[in-house]
Amino acid sequence: HSVGIVGAPFNRGQPRDGVESGPDLIRAAGLLQKLTQQGCAVKDYGNVTCDDVPADEPFGCVKNPRTVGRANEQLSHTVATVKREGKTCVVLGGDHSLAIGSIHGHASVQGQLGVVWVDAHADINTPLTTPTGNIHGQPMSYLIHELHSKVPVVPNFSWIKPCVSARDIVYIGLRDVDLGEHYILKHLGIKMFSITEVDRLGIAKVMEETCDHIFSQVQKPVHLSYDIDALDPTVCPATGTPVVGGLTYREGVYITEHICQTGLLSAVDMVEVNPKCGRTDHEVKSTVNAAVDLILGCFGRVREG
Numbered sequence: 440h441s442v443g444i445v446g447a448p449f450n451r452g453q454p455r456d457g458v459e460s461g462p463d464l465i466r467a468a469g470l471l472q473k474l475t476q477q478g479c480a481v482k483d484y485g486n487v488t489c490d491d492v493p494a495d496e497p498f499g500c501v502k503n504p505r506t507v508g509r510a511n512e513q514l515s516h517t518v519a520t521v522k523r524e525g526k527t528c529v530v531l532g533g534d535h536s537l538a539i540g541s542i543h544g545h546a547s548v549q550g551q552l553g554v555v556w557v558d559a560h561a562d563i564n565t566p567l568t569t570p571t572g573n574i575h576g577q578p579m580s581y582l583i584h585e586l587h588s589k590v591p592v593v594p595n596f597s598w599i600k601p602c603v604s605a606r607d608i609v610y611i612g613l614r615d616v617d618l619g620e621h622y623i624l625k626h627l628g629i630k631m632f633s634i635t636e637v638d639r640l641g642i643a644k645v646m647e648e649t650c651d652h653i654f655s656q657v658q659k660p661v662h663l664s665y666d667i668d669a670l671d672p673t674v675c676p677a678t679g680t681p682v683v684g685g686l687t688y689r690e691g692v693y694i695t696e697h698i699c700q701t702g703l704l705s706a707v708d709m710v711e712v713n714p715k716c717g718r719t720d721h722e723v724k725s726t727v728n729a730a731v732d733l734i735l736g737c738f739g740r741v742r743e744g
């Protein structure tokens with residue numbers, strides 16, 4: 440595997456300090472060395488700059504729009520560069536608003552994508568449905584063709600062209616979905632496996648059905664957007680919006696092993712690690728180590744050795 444690492448220390452998509460330390464914490468835990476040890480060719484593209492845009496007043500209830508929009512425009516260019524260099528792109532977050540730039544940049548080079556969104560949340564609120572105004576709960580709404588007419592043009596977001604079709608999306612791990620999001624998911628008929636389905640079917644069947652759905656029409660590059668809060672807070676407590684009853688460590692890793700086996704993984708985001716949300720050093724380490732292990736699973740690490 441040829442891998443490009445991009446740090447996206449974004450924190451303005453949500454209110455909590457600390458998530459901007461995610462990229463360097465994951466690097467410090469030895470991600471690049473471990474990827475190299477398992478046979479990957481790894482290039483580090485450094486961190487995308489994401490300085491605050493001055494006087495970044497809310498747009499309606501959308502918070503920090505200009506800062507988030509500008510940072511994602513930079514990220515989109517960097518991800519596109521990594522893809523043009525023929526590498527699988529790994530974006531380290533930072534909050535989940537980074538998926539706007541990551542998926543946009545990915546699609547700008549690879550065209551039609553399959554998006555697997557692993558998360559306790561759907562992150563599909565529009566600027567008009569969001570209950571908090573936090574953009575990390577909205578990224579998908581800016582990217583989906585079928586929602587284009589429903590999303591107002593937010594300052595510094597006009598560069599974004601919708602690039603994902605509703606039928607090319609699969610959610611895994613949902614357990615905290617807002618009313619407006621649920622309506623959108625149902626109205627667009629987006630495929631989703633909530634934690635209830637994970638329990639009913641088992642993770643192996645979920646992954647089999649995920650791949651059947653995404654590859655039903657045609658094989659396409661896969662964008663895996665992995666929110667660490669998909670895993671249970673007992674495994675990954677150091678995150679900003681924890682929700683009880685999450686995926687086990689084993690289910691989380693199985694997802695990445697299965698996606699790796701398709702041979703179609705083209706980009707992966709690992710987001711929402713926030714060391715300031717861990718009450719002890721052990722809680723931070725547990726969260727960071729899980730994030731590293733999930734990424735290693737994407738690139739061929741198998742637990743049988």
Ligand SMILES: CN[C@](CCCC[B-](O)(O)O)(CCN1CCCCC1)C(=O)O
Pocket residue numbers: 534535536558559560561562564569570571572573575576577615616617666668680711
């Ligand atoms: C569920 N949607 C939330 C959370 C988004 C989490 C973003 B992610 O990147 O971590 O997935 C709202 C959460 N609720 C909090 C409790 C009160 C009602 C809203 C939002 O703010 O849109």
Ligand SMILES: [Mn+2]
Pocket residue numbers: 558559560666668669680711
């Ligand atoms: Mn989440």
Ligand SMILES: [Mn+2]
Pocket residue numbers: 535558560562575666711
């Ligand atoms: Mn998320």
